[in-house]
Amino acid sequence: xxxxxxxxxxxxxxxxxxxxxxxxxxxxxxxxxxxxxxxxxxxxxxxxxxxxxxxxxxxxxxxxxxxxxxxxxxxxxxxxxxxxxxxxxxxxxxxxxxxxxxxxxxxxxxxxxxxxxxxxxxxxxxxxxxxxxxxxxx
Amino acid sequence: xxxxxxxxxxxxxxxxxxxxxxxxxxxxxxxxxxxxxxxxxxxxxxxxxxxxxxxxxxxxxxxxxxxxxxxxxxxxxxxxxxxxxxxxxxxxxxxxxxxxxxxxxxxxxxxxxxxxxxxxxxxxxxxxxxxxxxxxxxxxxxxxxxxxxxxxxxxxxxxxxxxxxxxxxxxxxxxxxxxxxxxxxxxxxxxxxxxxxxxxxxxxxxxxxxxxxxxxxxxxxxxxxxxxxxxxxxxxxxxxxxxxxxxxxxxxxxxxxxxxxxxxxxxxxxxxxxxxxxxxxxxxxxxxxxxxxxxxxxxxxxxxxxxxxxxxxxxxxxxxxxxxxxxxxxxxxxxxxxxxxxxxxxxxxxxxxxxxxxxxxxxxxxxxxxxxxxxxxxxxxxxxxxxxxxxxxxxxxxxxxxxxxxxxxxxxxxxxxxxxxxxxxxxxxxxxxxxxxxxxxxxxxxxxxxxxxxxxxxxxxxxxxxxxxxxxxxxxxxxxxxxxxxxxxxxxxxxxxxxxxxxxxxxxxxxxxxxxxxxxxxxxxxxxxxxxxxxxxxxxxxxxxxxxxxxxxxxxxxxxxxxxxxxxxxxxxxxxxxxxxxxxxxxxxxxxxxxxxxxxxxxxxxxxxxxxxxxxxxxxxxxxxxxxxxxxxxxxxxxxxxxxxxxxxxxxxxxxxxxxxxxx
Numbered sequence: 019x020x021x022x023x024x025x026x027x028x029x030x031x032x033x034x035x036x037x038x039x040x041x042x043x044x045x046x047x048x049x050x051x052x053x054x055x056x057x058x059x060x061x062x063x064x065x066x067x068x069x070x071x072x073x074x075x076x077x078x079x080x081x082x083x084x085x086x087x088x089x090x091x092x093x094x095x096x097x098x099x100x101x102x103x104x105x106x107x108x109x110x111x112x113x114x115x116x117x118x119x120x121x122x123x124x125x126x127x128x129x130x131x132x133x134x135x136x137x138x139x140x141x142x143x144x145x146x147x148x149x150x151x152x153x154x155x156x
Numbered sequence: 157x158x159x160x161x162x163x164x165x166x167x168x169x170x171x172x173x174x175x176x177x178x179x180x181x182x183x184x185x186x187x188x189x190x191x192x193x194x195x196x197x198x199x200x201x202x203x204x205x206x207x208x209x210x211x212x213x214x215x216x217x218x219x220x221x222x223x224x225x226x227x228x229x230x231x232x233x234x235x236x237x238x239x240x241x242x243x244x245x246x247x248x249x250x251x252x253x254x255x256x257x258x259x260x261x262x263x264x265x266x267x268x269x270x271x272x273x274x275x276x277x278x279x280x281x282x283x284x285x286x287x288x289x290x291x292x293x294x295x296x297x298x299x300x301x302x303x304x305x306x307x308x309x310x311x312x313x314x315x316x317x318x319x320x321x322x323x324x325x326x327x328x329x330x331x332x333x334x335x336x337x338x339x340x341x342x343x344x345x346x347x348x349x350x351x352x353x354x355x356x357x358x359x360x361x362x363x364x365x366x367x368x369x370x371x372x373x374x375x376x377x378x379x380x381x382x383x384x385x386x387x388x389x390x391x392x393x394x395x396x397x398x399x400x401x402x403x404x405x406x407x408x409x410x411x412x413x414x415x416x417x418x419x420x421x422x423x424x425x426x427x428x429x430x431x432x433x434x435x436x437x438x439x440x441x442x443x444x445x446x447x448x449x450x451x452x453x454x455x456x457x458x459x460x461x462x463x464x465x466x467x468x469x470x471x472x473x474x475x476x477x478x479x480x481x482x483x484x485x486x487x488x489x490x491x492x493x494x495x496x497x498x499x500x501x502x503x504x505x506x507x508x509x510x511x512x513x514x515x516x517x518x519x520x521x522x523x524x525x526x527x528x529x530x531x532x533x534x535x536x537x538x539x540x541x542x543x544x545x546x547x548x549x550x551x552x553x554x555x556x557x558x559x560x561x562x563x564x565x566x567x568x569x570x571x572x573x574x575x576x577x578x579x580x581x582x583x584x585x586x587x588x589x590x591x592x593x594x595x596x597x598x599x600x601x602x603x604x605x606x607x608x609x610x611x612x613x614x615x616x617x618x619x620x621x622x623x624x625x626x627x628x629x630x631x632x633x634x635x636x637x638x639x640x641x642x643x644x645x646x647x648x649x650x651x652x653x654x655x656x657x658x659x660x661x662x663x664x665x666x667x668x669x670x671x672x673x674x675x676x677x678x679x680x681x682x683x684x685x686x687x688x689x690x691x692x693x694x695x696x697x698x699x700x701x702x703x704x705x706x707x708x709x710x711x712x713x714x715x716x717x718x719x720x721x722x723x724x725x726x727x728x729x730x731x732x733x734x735x736x737x738x739x740x741x742x743x744x745x746x747x748x749x750x751x752x753x754x755x756x757x758x759x760x761x762x763x764x765x766x767x768x769x770x771x772x773x774x775x776x777x778x779x780x781x782x783x784x785x786x787x788x789x790x791x792x793x794x795x796x797x798x799x800x801x802x803x804x805x806x807x808x809x810x811x812x813x814x815x816x817x818x819x820x
Contacts, residue, residue: 023271025278027813033697034677040230043259051271054278054816055260057231059741059804063788071810075817089672092698093787094761103792128677128685128697135264 024078024145033092035083041131049135062096086125162288169228216245227255248292255283285815300386310338312705313495319724321369335439344528348608385700386736396480398446403475406442410467427532499664501556510627546653557660567660661710694723741786749798756790
């Protein structure tokens with residue numbers, strides 16, 4: 019049996035983190051093929067439903083990535099909204115029987131290709147330890 | 157006008173092997189062609205090419221497509237081109253979906269083609285699911301203001317302002333120092349021609365001052381920027397200089413009586429200036445400035461008990477005005493051009509080279525001031541310890557540059573600047589001076605630079621390929637270091653009267669400041685990031701904000717002026733249209749669902765949502781499309797899902813997630 023390859027849905031803001039992921043590509047940094055990026059204009063656009071649905075449809079992990087706090091957000095303060103939502107969502111995930119570590123929040127700037135690659139690497143490792151999402155078999 | 161039952165065309169790009177070498181596009185094609193609504197899947201070498209664009213248009217017509225998915229590079233490349241292709245085929249350009257199969261897939265998973273292919277399939281499925289829910293949108297057209305704010309009055313800012321002004325545009329040039337000129341105004345000669353820097357620069361500075369289209373705001377700083385491309389509102393903080401510029405004649409009488417002496421930043425602190433001062437004779441404006449931090453009158457006077465005030469007594473023009481206050485000016489502009497420059501590396505950070513410890517270890521910038529006839533020594537190069545002309549001068553290259561400990565990048569100016577300094581010593585001071593240049597690599601890549609290098613070698617300057625690790629001072633005050641020459645494999649001991657450290661350029665705090673103020677990205681080196689290194693080198697990713705000069709990275713005068721002209725042309729192209737076409741990615745309210753709770757009003761960072769009365773006490777949210785920037789905070793906060801962001805609706809995003817994970 020082949021090794022478990024987790025699936026991560028990565029919500030990236032258009033300005034910093036999506037561009038940061040592009041930067042990883044431009045620099046040909048290699049990281050596990052586990053993440054699927056969904057572009058949103060701002061991390062603050064993240065509706066909690068998007069995260070819950072991702073888990074419902076079988077994601078093993080979800081990454082929310084935006085511009086660095088406190089001052090980098092292209093829209094001034096959207097990243098703070100994202101942070102609040104992720105903190106609450108983690109509690110909710112726990113109540114649903116999911117490990118809160120499956121949801122990760124990171125600030126990744128447009129020049130931080132290395133950080134993007136590292137975050138996916140670390141998340142993949144963590145999710146391999148946790149195993150497939152319990153919602154998958156449900 | 158809904159676009160009808162989805163008929164999706166999927167275009168998979170090989171990108172000349174960039175994608176197809178690692179992703180099996182035939183497998184992707186097989187995996188997605190059966191998806192409901194997909195009526196065409198095609199693979200091509202380069203969908204961005206002109207014949208391929210023609211093919212997309214043909215398929216749109218033949219298969220009657222009403223949605224297009226292009227899986228290729230990042231959408232930060234070629235997006236306007238592909239949108240135009242749709243438009244030319246009679247399709248609304250917002251019915252296009254891009255899938256990033258290169259930067260975010262093939263390039264980062266070279267070792268696992270199987271998994272990369274699986275990932276590409278997921279991404280394309282997500283793209284198809286999202287595409288099916290895209291709707292026709294029309295761009296928002298706004299009139300634009302034709303003024304330009306240029307920030308930074310160094311050579312890049314000066315050239316850009318003049319280009320714009322001669323092009324007929326109104327320019328507000330904001331400079332934080334009392335004068336424009338920047339670092340170039342401190343240079344004696346410029347490489348490789350060795351012509352006089354001020355002979356080139358000062359006439360252009362004078363033009364800035366006299367041009368009717370330029371409003372020069374010196375001793376001023378950018379404070380706040382609101383609005384968006386085409387219609388910025390810029391707040392500029394004008395610091396009090398306590399001198400009325402309309403009255404001051406620039407006679408400098410005040411500077412002869414001022415009792416305060418502080419280190420003169422113009423001469424890199426090598427001499428002193430007074431508290432009321434004009435930085436240099438050709439300053440523009442040639443107006444005195446009182447340094448509020450050091451002036452005795454401003455620091456120590458009490459009501460009815462003035463202290464000092466000697467400058468007032470001597471000023472025949474009665475130009476000194478203690479009542480000046482900080483002023484905030486508001487300017488409306490369509491575009492902002494940033495040319496805030498950089499600063500030189502602080503050689504104290506490399507203590508082993510002796511700077512700050514030994515007076516006869518100086519930096520290349522100090523050397524510039526010393527050899528300049530209006531510098532602290534009147535153009536005489538001296539050993540600061542003895543006050544005599546040095547007999548042996550050693551230059552040490554790459555100080556703070558090309559070094560992981562400080563800055564990994566090349567400063568791009570150090571080699572040629574040192575060649576210039578060596579040539580000036582030989583030609584203007586004495587051909588008998590012994591000169592050593594200790595270097596890593598001699599990087600003379602500009603036009604005429606290599607020929608210049610040869611000329612300097614022929615003058616008898618000795619080049620040692622190697623850098624010393626430590627500079628020591630001997631009891632007699634001379635400096636000594638060991639250096640291993642890797643070309644001759646010989647260890648040399650060099651004894652010199654004067655050591656000059658070739659310092660590079662580093663990002664200044666101003667770069668950080670404007671980046672924060674305007675929400676711009678910086679590279680990991682700390683310099684501003686251009687929109688695209690090769691294709692959009694003088695734009696930022698934010699519309700309406702342009703950039704030039706060494707705030708983008710180390711560069712010489714030639715490159716800074718080229719960029720300044722490039723940026724000025726880009727600004728003129730942008731403004732000449734007279735209107736800006738704004739992406740319709742803005743919030744939209746469904747009035748029937750709006751409960752009038754005002755959550756959206758409270759979260760909007762741009763004050764773009766107002767409540768509108770609908771009668772009988774019912775209020776609904778109304779979005780001002782011009783102020784809205786499309787972040788979607790309102791959409792994700794609305795408890796009744798009454799607000800959504802066009803092109804990023806809940807339905808579209810959720811469909812994409814579902815498509816990625818379960819295929820449809």
